[in-house]
Structure formats: structure tokens, C-alpha cells
Amino acid sequence: MPSEAVTTRERSDDGVEVRESPIQGLGVFALRAFAPGDLIRVVNVLREITDDAPLRPEDGERREHCAYPDGKVVLYGLPDRHLNHSCDPNAWERYTNGRAEIVARRPIAPGDEIRVDYLINNSGGESWPCNCAAPRCRGRTGVSYFTLPLDQQREYLPLLATWFIARHPEQVAALRRG
Ligand SMILES: [Zn+2]
Structure with a gap:
């Protein structure tokens, strides 16, 4: 996720580290190889943000550090x-x-940056500029899974979360019918 620049490296004990990314701010990098299907790590969720427990900007908590499951x-x-x-x-x-x-999702070698597509399981997010260098780079992250090219929606179908499918049953069923 977009992030502030810092100069330190954060090593994690489970095969990844945080350091400067050639793409954007800091990134998460593999310290060892992963094969397709390998669990890289369980996401470190600190807490749910609610009206009663809002973000604390004074502690460095930022909206860009949030996810929306x-x-x-x-x-x-x-x-x-x-x-x-x-x-x-x-x-x-x-x-x-x-x-x-x-x-x-693919073979990952030590030193590779680990990246995800922000539009998977996303039906109304914020669009960020993207220069990920993939041949199919969209130029921006985009605002919704359902605005992706149809072939990419189909490619990502097996990766959709149960809760996302439950929120968009008709659109997902239409995609599955092809
Ligand atoms: Zn891109």
C-alpha cells in the first residue's frame, strides 16, 4: 500500500522484509523462495477501525494502511x-x-517484491497511479474489480473471497456463466 518513506529495514521472521521499493515508497520483499500456492504469511491485522476506535494519526496510523474486508x-x-x-x-x-x-500466485525468488492486485475483492476503492511495469499495467489501480477487462475478471474469479461473492452474487454468477 502507498506508504511514507523511511530509511530503516524491517525484517520479519517469516521470510519477508520491508524495504524501499522501486515502484512506490516501501514494499514487502521475499527473503526466500515461494512456490505457487505457498502461504507466505498471515496478515498482521492490528484492529478494526470503528467510530469508537478511529485511526490515531498521532501514532502514525494512516488510511492507506487499512483494508476493507x-x-x-x-x-x-x-x-x-x-x-x-x-x-x-x-x-x-x-x-x-x-x-x-x-x-x-507465481514462483517468487528471494529478493522479489511481493505484490497483490488491489482490485481483487474491491468494488469501490480509491484509484492510485500505478507504474508497476507489468506489460498489462493499467496506469492506475482503478476503482472496482468489475471495471477490470473481462478476461482479467475471469482470471481472478478463483481468487475472490466468499464475502465478496456474497455481496455481488449476480455479477459473479454472470461472470461464471461466461
Ligand atoms: Zn500497474
Whole structure:
């Protein structure tokens, strides 16, 4: 996610580290190899943001560090708040048993930046400029899964979360019918 510049490296004990990204601010990088389908890590969710427990900007909490599963707003901690977007990502977020996991989608080598497509499970987000360098880079992250080119909506169908499908049953059923 878009992030402030800092000069320190944050190492994680589970095979990733946070450091400067050539794309945008900080990024999350692999310290070891991952094969497609490998669980890279369980997302570090700090807490749900509510009216009673709003973001605390004075503690460095930022809207860009939040995710929006199933209508909730949750604050990601390190290192996951620094996951950058790619229009052709090597990883994705899987929602299992109420938790989010980062899973490899392609072979990932040590040193590769781990990236996800922000539009998966997103039906009304904020659009950020993108220069991810993928041949199919859209130029911006875009605002909704349903505005992606149809072939990419179909490509991402198996990656959609149960809660996202439940919120958009007719659109997803139409895609599945092809
Ligand atoms: Zn892009």
C-alpha cells in the first residue's frame, strides 16, 4: 500500500522484509523462495477501525494502511501495510476462517517484491497511479474489480473471497456463466 518513506529495514521472521521499493515508497520483499500456492504469511491485522476506535494519526496510523474486508475497515500492521499493488501480481490475499493470508500466485525468488492486485475483492476503492511495469499495467489501480477487462475478471474469479461473492452474487454468477 502507498506508504511514507523511511530509511530503516524491517525484517520479519517469516521470510519477508520491508524495504524501499522501486515502484512506490516501501514494499514487502521475499527473503526466500515461494512456490505457487505457498502461504507466505498471515496478515498482521492490528484492529478494526470503528467510530469508537478511529485511526490515531498521532501514532502514525494512516488510511492507506487499512483494508476493507466485508464492509469492515481494518488496520494492517507491519509488514503487510507496505504490500504494493501490481496489475499482474505474484501474490494474492486469501480469506480463510476469518483471517487474511498472503499466498504466492507465481514462483517468487528471494529478493522479489511481493505484490497483490488491489482490485481483487474491491468494488469501490480509491484509484492510485500505478507504474508497476507489468506489460498489462493499467496506469492506475482503478476503482472496482468489475471495471477490470473481462478476461482479467475471469482470471481472478478463483481468487475472490466468499464475502465478496456474497455481496455481488449476480455479477459473479454472470461472470461464471461466461
Ligand atoms: Zn500497474
